[in-house]
Every structure is written in C-alpha cells, then in structure tokens.
Amino acid sequence: MIPQEFRYLRPASLDEAVAALADPGAKLLAGGQSLLPLMRLRFAAPDALVDLQDVAELKGVEVRGEELRIGALTRHVEVAGLDTWDALRGAAQQTGDRQVRRLGTIGGAVSHADPAGDLPAALLALGARAELVGPGGRRSVPLEEFFTGPLMTAATPGEVLESLFVPLPSGGSGSAYCKLAQDASGFALVGVAARLGLDKGGTCRMAGIGVTGVGFTPYRARAAEELLLGSRLTDADIEKAARAVLEDVEVAADAYASAEYRAEMCRLFTRRALAAALSKAQI
Amino acid sequence: MNKEAGATRNELWRCNPPVKVELKVNGRAVRREIEPRTLLVDFLREELSLTGTKIGCDTSQCGACTVLLDGHAVKSCNMLAVQVQGRDVVTVEGLKDLVPERLREEGLHPLQAAFWNEHALQCGFCTPGMLMSASDLLMENPDPSAEEVRHGLEGNLCRCTGYEPIVLAVQRAGRSLRDAGITPLGQPREGVAE
Numbered sequence: 001m002i003p004q005e006f007r008y009l010r011p012a013s014l015d016e017a018v019a020a021l022a023d024p025g026a027k028l029l030a031g032g033q034s035l036l037p038l039m040r041l042r043f044a045a046p047d048a049l050v051d052l053q054d055v056a057e058l059k060g061v062e063v064r065g066e067e068l069r070i071g072a073l074t075r076h077v078e079v080a081g082l083d084t085w086d087a088l089r090g091a092a093q094q095t096g097d098r099q100v101r102r103l104g105t106i107g108g109a110v111s112h113a114d115p116a117g118d119l120p121a122a123l124l125a126l127g128a129r130a131e132l133v134g135p136g137g138r139r140s141v142p143l144e145e146f147f148t149g150p151l152m153t154a155a156t157p158g159e160v161l162e163s164l165f166v167p168l169p170s171g172g173s174g175s176a177y178c179k180l181a182q183d184a185s186g187f188a189l190v191g192v193a194a195r196l197g198l199d200k201g202g203t204c205r206m207a208g209i210g211v212t213g214v215g216f217t218p219y220r221a222r223a224a225e226e227l228l229l230g231s232r233l234t235d236a237d238i239e240k241a242a243r244a245v246l247e248d249v250e251v252a253a254d255a256y257a258s259a260e261y262r263a264e265m266c267r268l269f270t271r272r273a274l275a276a277a278l279s280k281a282q283i
Numbered sequence: 284m285n286k287e288a289g290a291t292r293n294e295l296w297r298c299n300p301p302v303k304v305e306l307k308v309n310g311r312a313v314r315r316e317i318e319p320r321t322l323l324v325d326f327l328r329e330e331l332s333l334t335g336t337k338i339g340c341d342t343s344q345c346g347a348c349t350v351l352l353d354g355h356a357v358k359s360c361n362m363l364a365v366q367v368q369g370r371d372v373v374t375v376e377g378l379k380d381l382v383p384e385r386l387r388e389e390g391l392h393p394l395q396a397a398f399w400n401e402h403a404l405q406c407g408f409c410t411p412g413m414l415m416s417a418s419d420l421l422m423e424n425p426d427p428s429a430e431e432v433r434h435g436l437e438g439n440l441c442r443c444t445g446y447e448p449i450v451l452a453v454q455r456a457g458r459s460l461r462d463a464g465i466t467p468l469g470q471p472r473e474g475v476a477e
Contacts, residue, residue, distance in 0.1 A: 001341065008302055008319035008365055029366075036361050037343045040322075049319070051366060097438025098416055099349055099358045185344070186437065 003039035007048040014057040014133055014160065020050045021158050022135070028052055028160065030073055030108035033100045058107065058162060067165040072107020079106055079119070086280060087175035087193040087210075087273075088166065091122035094179050097186065107161045110143075113217065115150045115252070116188045120218035122177050124210030125193035128166045134159035147217035173197040173206065174280025178273040180213075180265050182256050188213035189257045190265045192245070194273035196233065196281045204228045209241070209273070214266050215249045223247040224270065233278050242270040306367050308333070309377025319365050324348045326364035327374055335375040335411050339440070346439035349412035350374050354468055356419035358438070375411035378418070381469040386459075394418060394467060397456035398449070405443035412439050417453045418467035425461055425472065427454065 009026070011017040020026055025047030029035055038044040052058055058073040061082060068084055079092035080101065095118045096104055109119045110130065120143070128143045135158050143164075146154050155161060169175075175195040179188050190213045197206030207228040209221040224244040231237040246263055253259040301316040308331060315330050327333045327350070336359055339347030343361040350359045351373040359372075373381065379392040388396035394414050397403070404410045413436065420427060420435035427435060432450045441449060456467075466472045 002322065002325070003320045005318070005320055008363075010365075032363070032366070033343070033361060036322075036363070040341070040343075040360075049363075053366065097346070098419060098435060099346060099356050099361075099438045100343075102352075102355045102357050102419075103362070 001040050001042065003036070004042055004045040006046050008051065009048055010051045010054060012054050014055055014162065017050055017052060017055055017160050018133060018135060018158065020048065021160065023048050024157060026050050028111070030058075030111075031075065031103040031105040032108075033096060033104035034108060034112040034114065052160075058160075063168065064165070067167055070106055070164045070166065072110075072161045072163055073105050074107070076101035076104045076106065076109070076119075084166065085122070085126055085169055085175045085195065087122040087125055087177040087195060087277070088119075090177035091118040091179075091191070091193060094118050094177065094181070094186075094191075106164060110146070110164065111153060111155065111161050113147050113149075113151050113153045114187075115215065115217055116191070116213040117218060118177065118179065118188060118191055118212060120147060121188075121191045121210035121212035122175075122193040123164060123166065124218055124220040125175065125177075125195045125208040126166050126210075127195075127208055128164050130155075130161055131163045131165065132159040133162045138162075140165075144220045147219070150216050152217075170197065172199065172281055174277045174283070175208075176273050176276035176280065178269045178276065180269055190214055190262055190269050192266065192269040192273040194270070194277040196228070196274065196277045198233070198281050202232060202282075204231050204233050204237075207241075209245060209270065211245060211249075211266065211270075214246070214251055214262055216252065219249065221245045221247070221270075228274075233274075238271055238274045238278075241274060242267040245270045302365050304364055304368050306364075306369060307371045309373055310380060315364075317364055319363065321364045322360055323350070323362040323364045323367060323372070324359040327359060327372070330364075333374050333376050337408055337411055339408065339412075344440070345409070345412070346416060346436075347409050347412040349415040349439065351415055351418060351468075354419075354422065356416045356438075373415075375414055378414060381467065382463075382465060383469065386463050386465065392467075393459040393463070394421075394453075394456040397452040397459065401448045401452035401455055403445065403448040403452035405445050409439060409441045409443075413441070413449060417456065420453065421457050421460060421467045425466070426457055429454065 027046035059071045177193040179191040193210040195208035207225040212218040224241040251259040337347035339345035348360040
C-alpha cells in the first residue's frame, strides 16, 4: 500500500532536525527499514517525515576515551564490519537480510525498539548508552533504561538519538550473540548476547547478558549476571546463570513458539552465548 | 487528520507540494516532480516504465523489487524516491550495460546468462531481484560457496522453489566474472583467479 500523505523534510543539521520535531506529527526517518513498512500498512501515518540522511552529526564511528562512539546513522552492514565486540558485529550480521542491512541503521533499530531486535540485545550486554539531543539539550541514557515497552523508548517525542556509546573491549574480555531465528522471517525467537571479562586468574569480573525476542522488550538479565561475578565460570556456574536468565520476565508466546519452548530455548541460548564469550575471553 | 475528505486534487497538492527529484537510473539522468510518498519501486515502474523491477509481497520481505543503489542491493519498495535524490540506481533493464559488450552472452550480463544456462527460473517473477542481490553478493564475495550463496540471497524469495539452480547459476556467474577479471558492476578485479 502507498503511505498516507506527509510533508517531506530534509534537515541539513542536528539543530534543524530537532526543530523539525517540534511538530508533534513529525517522525524521524533513518534507513526506513522498519518505519516505511509500518507507513505502508498505515500503522504509522506521520504528518511530516524528517529524513535524517544529510545530518552529519549522526554519522561516523570513532573511539572517544574509553568508549566507541557509533553515530546513529551507521548502517548494519558497517556495524557488521567494525573491529569491535563479536556480539555487536554478530547481531548486526544477523539483522534482517542483505538488502535491509544495506539501509537499516543502528540508531533506527534501537529507536524502533522491536521486542525481537538483535542489536538491542548486544548493546544491552555490552553496557552501552544512548546519547539523545532534544530542545532541552543533550542527555545520556543507559540502554538498560531505554526500552520501556514494545516499540516504546525513553526518548521523548522531541528528541533525536544521536549516538550509541559502547565500552571498548579490554584484555581478558569476550562476547558473543547467539540467535534462534524464526525460519521465514529471520526474526529472533530468542536472541542472547553475552559479554564476559576475566581477571588474570580466570575469575569473572565483568558480566553482561542481553536478551531479545523473549519478553515485551529486549532486557538485561541482571540476576543472571550477578551469579557469574566472582565465579570461575565453570559449567555449573554457567548453568546457574542460564536458569536465572528469565527471572522477573513474562515470557511471550505466539504462533511460532509457546512460552515453555521460548523459555527452554532462552536458557539453552544463554548457555551457548556464555560459553562462546568465555572461549573468546580466554584467547 | 483526514486530509483527503472533501479535498480536490489541487488542494492535496497544496498541502503536500510535489518535490523535485533528480537521479541517475541505468546511467541516464532523470528528473521528475513527484509526491513525497512515492515509493522508489512505483517511481521506477509508473514514472519511468521500467517494469522489470517487480512488486511481489508489498511487505518488504520477498526481494522481487531489489535494485542497485550506488552499486548495492536495496529493496525499492522500502524506500521513497525522494530519498535517492542525486544517487545512482540500476534496475534489471540496465544490468547488461554494466559489463563491456564483448563479455555479454547473447547480449546478456554474465549473471543473466548464468541464470539462463542453469535454468534458474520457472515463472521468472523473482529473477530480477535475485539478479540484483546476486550482483551485490558477488561484489563482496567473488567466489561464494553454495552455503554462502544461500545466506547471501536470504532476502529474496522464490515461490517456484527453484533455489538449487539459482545457487548453481550464481556460482557459475561468479566463475565467468572471475575469468573475465571483472566485478558484476564491470570494474576490473585483480587476483581472484582460481
């Protein structure tokens, strides 16, 4: 279907983009790989579409202090090629398909906040944060506080997601993203990203687990992480964490997977992601 | 807000003024005034009569509408024509022109020739999209394994379920292009001989 009519705006700077968002009927367009399908179904019918492609402030990837700054307009195919955490690259590689990865952006995927999005899981596990710019200035939001519901985020309607900041990998750290994809759509029935950091003696000093496809939003499994900190990451430790990964989570059920199956797969993929992150941390 | 109720065509234009787009399609500069909501696929098919690009699922899953944008495969049903202002689009109609004439077989691009020779189509509806995605894949990986072709074409569906010959055709085209020392876009490529 053809989208409902809208005014097309193409700001040349972040300030102009923020100004354009003052119209409550305006919506931001990045790669368009989630928004345009919704507009064609007329689930979304913005009065004005603010195309961000010329906004230079939203582009680029660079190291800033102890973090990697990834501009919101960085495309999945570019994230997949970054020299960074395996979990992040893996999640980007497994997002959508070839054509979608050419256009879709990391900022778009995070802002769309699909409960089964791949990149959110990786960014949660890595302890990333989002920087938002709005009429009131700039603020930083940990990804853990960003996803507030299905397709809902902590960004206010006037704010633009400018960049994502990911802590740099350190010695003794490793990560992985493991996904059980629905065969036809490729969406995650379950996706688990894990990040581990070991001290020289092999004790776990850093743990991050991000889960997608299971709850109403992608989430960080704090209870499971706590069980790993200070442990030696034996099979038994990993098993304990996997059993805790669903704590306080209402597991979704749909035509593709019952809640029981999803829960079982979530524990299995948590074990796999932790084992893969551990083997990378030990290299 | 229901803008359509009681509005004449002219009033609609006033509230959503047409926008000018200028882009290159199959090497030719084109210029049109269009509604902002015009999808790239409709622009190609309706404005330019380039009907080789297909509308399959209309939900951005099937890949039949895949075209090359600045050399990369994208789904033209999932883009607005205004987004590609100033950029370079190649549709299946322009594919053969990317390679020098001497490397065409019966006037076809090596990818098209390989699909023909391997009988990699039944109804042929998915073929234009398959060709464009395969071009992108072979740009990135001139010698893909069968598994890599399957993964590389995951964004394109064939409902005649003829995937097997499609995989063979892409590998065959890869061989032809390597032998010719060029990429699917016709640029010289060094050091990929077997």
